[in-house]
Amino acid sequence: MPVLTAVFPPLNRPLDPRGPRFAAALTTVVLAGVLLAGRSPMGLVLLAAQTAMFAVGTVRGPSATPYAWVFRRFVRPRLAPPAELEDPRPPRFAQSVGLAFASAGLIALLAGAILLGLLAVGAALAAAFLNAAFGLCLGCELYLLGRRLRGRLSGPAPAPAPAPVPGRRRLRPPGRR
Amino acid sequence: MNPGLAVLLVALVAASVFGLVRRRSDGLLREAGDVARDRGPAVGERPGPPTGVLGVDDLGGPLGTRFTLVQFSSDFCQPCRVTRTVLTDVAQTVPGVVHVEIDAASNLDLVRRVDVRRTPTVLVLDGSGREIRRAAGAPRKAAVLAFLAELS
Numbered sequence: 001m002p003v004l005t006a007v008f009p010p011l012n013r014p015l016d017p018r019g020p021r022f023a024a025a026l027t028t029v030v031l032a033g034v035l036l037a038g039r040s041p042m043g044l045v046l047l048a049a050q051t052a053m054f055a056v057g058t059v060r061g062p063s064a065t066p067y068a069w070v071f072r073r074f075v076r077p078r079l080a081p082p083a084e085l086e087d088p089r090p091p092r093f094a095q096s097v098g099l100a101f102a103s104a105g106l107i108a109l110l111a112g113a114i115l116l117g118l119l120a121v122g123a124a125l126a127a128a129f130l131n132a133a134f135g136l137c138l139g140c141e142l143y144l145l146g147r148r149l150r151g152r153l154s155g156p157a158p159a160p161a162p163a164p165v166p167g168r169r170r171l172r173p174p175g176r177r
Numbered sequence: 178m179n180p181g182l183a184v185l186l187v188a189l190v191a192a193s194v195f196g197l198v199r200r201r202s203d204g205l206l207r208e209a210g211d212v213a214r215d216r217g218p219a220v221g222e223r224p225g226p227p228t229g230v231l232g233v234d235d236l237g238g239p240l241g242t243r244f245t246l247v248q249f250s251s252d253f254c255q256p257c258r259v260t261r262t263v264l265t266d267v268a269q270t271v272p273g274v275v276h277v278e279i280d281a282a283s284n285l286d287l288v289r290r291v292d293v294r295r296t297p298t299v300l301v302l303d304g305s306g307r308e309i310r311r312a313a314g315a316p317r318k319a320a321v322l323a324f325l326a327e328l329s
Binding site: 017032035043086087089090094115118119122123125127129130133134136140141143144145147148 | 188193255
């Protein structure tokens, strides 16, 4: 079923790391267009399209977006093979952070809270630009701080783990907070 | 000025400054005291000694006789993989050095106690488990080897 796998690539297949960065560059350009167009039909259509893009990247993985298709079809054939492949989970998580900001921006713009909408889009653009220009995943970095805060706010720290599981990695069973 | 254009310019400038600062500081092995001085308390948390002594209970295994490289990682962390490769390699080539990787999200108590804010963060412990250096971001292999050689 080569057609099916082309349309829906497996979620956990390793990625060419240049794919998400290329997508982040396109995302930066589209979001810049949104900021310049503001609350015009053009701005709203661009933002809705980018929000849909983030939604696909979140649900189906970063390699299922049209940006990834453009990269595979037109860009990667001109590049040398990647030095190494990367785990698709970080870029997928980044897509979900982008989705949160882009949909917040879209809702705010539609509701008439124009400055709020522009700020949300600006935050998504800053994150996409950091990824494209520096290879830095802002959403991924905020993940740990978010977890720290959430544990702090949701009550007292849990009791210490009973006995650490020996081994080099994943020293204690995951899922404990 | 058009507010959208203003937001665009601010976002690009802020991101560029952040990215350049991060590029310079990423992975540098810094002394524990310097790290503490440069940081205030984390958002919503009480200030406390960010450094400390880690033991068998924290690491789930014995310390290295000379140094222990403690790597805090998370699932959503691209540079953690490179860091793992580098530190595993260092631990194999330098005698008395052990590499331990800890999943930050499932060890939040320890993460707060030693004030880890991003992944990867690498702590270099001496033979008694005291933190002597810390790197936020992926450290370079040459820098780690040079530091360990300097102390030997």
